Amino acid sequence: MSIGPSLSTTTYGVLGLLAVRPYSTYELAKAMGLSVGRVWPRTQSKLFEEPKKLVQHGYATAREERVGRRPRTVYTITSSGRQALASWLAEPGDGPVVEFEGLVKLIFAEHGTRADALATIARARAWAVQMNADSITAGEKFAERGGRFEERRATTLLMGAFLTDFYALVAQWADWASAEVSSWPDDIASHRVGPELTRAVLARARWSEQS
Structure with a gap:
């Protein structure tokens, strides 16, 4: 059985959001802040790199579109991405880490x-x-x-x-x-x-x- 790439919890968090619906990079960062980011906070600059990793691994696709004059990249999860997410969810997660x-x-x-x-x-x-x-x-x-x-x-x-x-x-x-x-x-x-x-x-x- 082949073993998939080792991804961080942050990357899987982004993948989980893409399993809900397609997002642009900006929308992903905003959605992370309102959901996953409340229990797994990461800097916005780091989040901008995560969907690119998913595309590299074949877990998401990227398409360019324009909103008015502004271009944006919209990411969509692939079937391989859904399988990877399911495999990650099958492993129990660790407990909380206190940072205060x-x-x-x-x-x-x-x-x-x-x-x-x-x-x-x-x-x-x-x-x-x-x-x-x-x-x-x-x-x-x-x-x-x-x-x-x-x-x-x-x-x-x-x-x-x-x-x-x-x-x-x-x-x-x-x-x-x-x-x-x-x-x-x-x-x-x-x-x-x-x-x-x-x-x-x-x-x-x-x-x-x-x-």
Whole structure:
């Protein structure tokens, strides 16, 4: 059995979008930002290269057309592309990877000020609120009957539910962290936490041990 080319998750994300409908390069970048990009963010410049890779591997075709005076390239998935996508989907995906600059700063908060730490926490909460608002806007469109992608509502709901809970988690953590840090002295390095608070957090961590 022949083995297909090794493609990145980003490339497969673009291939998945082409399985929904043909897209121009600009439309692909926009669609990624509204869907796949919310859980697999990549720079727009990188996304512009992905459909070209798919064409090289025979997973998509490219045709030139004009919108007014502007030329654009429209990409369409091929039967080989659909087979490659199905093969990729047959392999279970990895779990999430946490990348959170605010937490990196909080790890070393004792070298800054309490105000710095509180500002970082506040920004994290503001991020969660804004991202959740964006999800609500997108979700309302999917909730309408006869919407553009009504046939994809079920699968989109899986991502929407995850993001809803994730943004709520960040906001709830920020509320807890803000209350905790507010009680710290200005000299964070001198602050000590008793073992009871660690035990309380550890008790929350034992959710996975409950049958």
